[in-house]
Amino acid sequence: MNVADSRRLASALEQLGYEPTRQPTEADVIVLNTCVVRQSAEDKAIGRLSSLRPLKDHNPDLVINLMGCLIGVRGNQKILERFPWVDVVSAPSDPEPLLAYLGQRGAKTSSDAAYQQRNALLDGEIILPKAEQGTLVSAYIPIVYGCSHACTYCIIPLKRGIERSRPYAEILGEAHSLARQGVKEITLLGQIVDRYGLDLPNPTTLAMLLGDLHQIEGIQRIRFLTSHPNWMTDELLEAVQALPKVCPHIEVPIQAGDDDILRAMRRGYTSAAYRQLVAKIRERIPGVSIATDIIVGFPGETDAQFQNTYQLLDDLRMDVAHLARYSPRTGTFSERKMEDDVPDKVKMDRFRRLETLQEEIASEINARLLGKSVPVLFEEKKRGRWRGRTPTNKLVFVDSTEDLLGHERPVRIEWTGPWSMIGMLDSSPLG
Numbered sequence: 043m044n045v046a047d048s049r050r051l052a053s054a055l056e057q058l059g060y061e062p063t064r065q066p067t068e069a070d071v072i073v074l075n076t077c078v079v080r081q082s083a084e085d086k087a088i089g090r091l092s093s094l095r096p097l098k099d100h101n102p103d104l105v106i107n108l109m110g111c112l113i114g115v116r117g118n119q120k121i122l123e124r125f126p127w128v129d130v131v132s133a134p135s136d137p138e139p140l141l142a143y144l145g146q147r148g149a150k151t152s153s154d155a156a157y158q159q160r161n162a163l164l165d166g167e168i169i170l171p172k173a174e175q176g177t178l179v180s181a182y183i184p185i186v187y188g189c190s191h192a193c194t195y196c197i198i199p200l201k202r203g204i205e206r207s208r209p210y211a212e213i214l215g216e217a218h219s220l221a222r223q224g225v226k227e228i229t230l231l232g233q234i235v236d237r238y239g240l241d242l243p244n245p246t247t248l249a250m251l252l253g254d255l256h257q258i259e260g261i262q263r264i265r266f267l268t269s270h271p272n273w274m275t276d277e278l279l280e281a282v283q284a285l286p287k288v289c290p291h292i293e294v295p296i297q298a299g300d301d302d303i304l305r306a307m308r309r310g311y312t313s314a315a316y317r318q319l320v321a322k323i324r325e326r327i328p329g330v331s332i333a334t335d336i337i338v339g340f341p342g343e344t345d346a347q348f349q350n351t352y353q354l355l356d357d358l359r360m361d362v363a364h365l366a367r368y369s370p371r372t373g374t375f376s377e378r379k380m381e382d383d384v385p386d387k388v389k390m391d392r393f394r395r396l397e398t399l400q401e402e403i404a405s406e407i408n409a410r411l412l413g414k415s416v417p418v419l420f421e422e423k424k425r426g427r428w429r430g431r432t433p434t435n436k437l438v439f440v441d442s443t444e445d446l447l448g449h450e451r452p453v454r455i456e457w458t459g460p461w462s463m464i465g466m467l468d469s470s471p472l473g
């Protein structure tokens with residue numbers, strides 16, 4: 043979400059005449075876009091913010107914009123008092139405050155230009171930042187902002203506000219403009235992306251949106267994340283199955299495999315329901331890859347309860363598991379009402395056990411691709427090696443002197459590990 047927000051803002055700044063620099067000391071404007079989903083992310087944001095002070099001391103004209111969840115939709119007065127070198131603050135996904143500030147200062151722009159830019163932002167039209175023009179293969183499109191679910195551990199609803207689906211036409215407009223600029227793959231984003239459209243005046247669904255995005259020439263692949271198990275309708279699964287451009291790749295977090303913990307998290311489903319959903323997804327979408335998220339060490343989690351999560355992951359054999367140790371977030375229900383009573387050492391131990399298990403599972407799943415030919419869309423070349431992904435989101439590296447950027451080519455897999463694989467361009471037809 044932040045990558046998408048930052049890209050939009052970078053694009054807006056370029057329209058106003060600014061150019062990117064890799065040197066913070068050369069910058070006229072610095073935007074720090076922040077995440078606070080766990081304490082570690084917040085600490086990193088605070089660290090970066092602190093490191094900006096000498097730049098401001100050195101160059102008082104420097105404009106520092108603090109954006110994202112460290113500010114949140116309700117603002118954060120304490121942060122401003124603690125870090126007076128911040129000039130502008132903006133809520134997640136909101137480029138307006140910086141554009142308005144720069145417009146007022148008349149620094150390198152007129153308020154007219156800022157105004158036009160704001161209008162363009164509303165139409166969904168996006169012009170890629172210059173550094174990404176002709177090189178960006180895969181782009182994110184936020185389709186639902188905020189979240190109204192209120193899982194007890196989660197700070198996102200407090201920081202990103204209530205759920206708001208973006209207008210249908212605006213999303214299509216953005217996808218069209220990305221396609222015209224050479225983007226081949228789009229990933230639709232939302233905290234509960236499968237609730238897309240339910241809050242719009244004319245209710246629409248993610249399945250309908252996928253159908254219309256599928257028509258866009260140039261777009262070869264479409265993904266969406268993150269889904270909540272309760273909103274994965276048959277209509278959606280059918281759309282994924284029926285639309286060839288929509289990748290067989292589903293991200294649907296379980297968070298815990300124990301029913302008491304799931305209840306305490308207020309997730310709204312049981313582990314049995316989740317198992318059924320996974321079975322259904324696999325039945326409806328042949329060859330699908332499924333990713334999940336798991337939090338270990340939620341308040342009160344016993345060894346036996348953790349064991350239920352371990353067993354579930356062992357049984358369901360997901361392609362990917364994003365693991366996290368519970369981190370109490372200020373203002374959330376669990377932080378206010380529950381004691382963070384699982385010791386760090388135990389959290390770490392549970393985390394490692396799941397990590398080891400997932401490493402085995404992913405190794406086993408990926409090894410099935412050995413010797414097979416898979417379609418890979420290439421995104422970038424780094425240290426002489428092309429990097430791309432399969433429709434199932436497996437990372438593939440290929441050594442080649444050909445220009446593969448933005449091309450989808452069959453690759454014969456020669457080595458597989460838990461997190462990536464290596465292959466060779468395959469000249470024989472896909473099979």
Ligand code: SAH
Nearest residue numbers: 195196233268295335336337366367368369
């Ligand atoms: N909206 C999505 C993703 C939320 S953030 C969802 O509900 O699934 C991404 C992941 O961060 C979550 O899936 C969860 O596993 C993790 N996370 C969120 N809050 C957390 C917390 N307080 N401590 C540890 N992990 C957390």
